[in-house]
Amino acid sequence: MGLIRGGLLSLVVILLFVSLLCMNTFLTISMSLDYETIKPEITSIVSDIMRNQSDVAQNLDDVLQVMQVYCQNNTEFVYSFQDYVFTFPCETINNGSEAVITYAISDLVEQNYYKKYDCKFWQCDMNPPYHLISEKAHNYWRGLFYWSLIISLILIALTFLLIENKHDLPILAGIVLIISSLPFLKINWLLGLLKSWPFFEIFQAFFTKAYVVFLIAFIAGIVLIGIGIVLKFLGLGRFLGKWFGQKESKKNESEDEEEEKPKSKKSKKNK
DSSP: OHHHHHHHHHHHHHHHHHHHHHHHHHHHHHHHTSHHHHHHHHHHHHHHHHHHTOSHHHHHHHTHHHHHHHTTSOSEEEEEETTEEEEEEHHHHTTOHHHHHHHHHHHHHHHHHHOOOOSOGGGSOOSSOGGGGSHHHHHHHHHHHHHHHHHHHHHHHHHHHHOSSGGGHHHHHHHHHHHHHGGGTSHHHHHHTTTTSTTHHHHHHTTTTHHHHHHHHHHHHHHHHHHHHHHHHHTHHHHHHHHHHHHHHHHHHHHHHHHHHHHHHHHHHHO
8 A cells, every 4th residue: 555655646746846847837938928028028029120121111211201291280190011000109200210110119019919819829820920929828828827836736735645744745845846946047058059040039038037937936945845844843744644644544444344234234144
């Protein structure tokens, strides 16, 4: 029985490690895709594309004089390009072409981020894959984080039932949580191996909060270990262990009594 219980405990702990690793990953991506966090990263990428590879900047420069004439009697200028509509304040237009292009880049990032994508996350159009850096993506990864958190709590509950010394649970959970956080300490080094990849800058933006998540998980692990040490010192773990042990022994006694009843009935019949 002890061997089976030990094997199940090892399996549950391994699954807990995988679940916590996924939880940290999903939390990292979700936090990194928050608008205020992702905006500077994506603005830099979009700026390079618009200024060097796109016709948007050139078109805006060409119509700047028309914009300035229109703004003499108006407060804003609406400009359409392909599938995008830009509404420029005349104050921005009067500041010159650089101000107009900067405003267009910021507006383009915001439009793509908050756009309503009528598709399932992995079934959206991947050319271009704007939904990957949108509010939809932020909510998707946040939902996966909550699911992995629930699974982790269930696995911790199973560990509590299987572990012999109950006061060791917080220590074990804390150690597993700390180990699962370590890859996020060196995530920048790991990402550095992909620098030659064309989409490296976009992929890197998904992990800008990796160090923050490492700190959260590492500190939470230290706290759990501290709680385990306190419980061990106060002897509460022994109390829980005895309480669960008594419940199990009572359950075994009741099962034995039920097995003995049919035997006693049979012996009376034989007499």
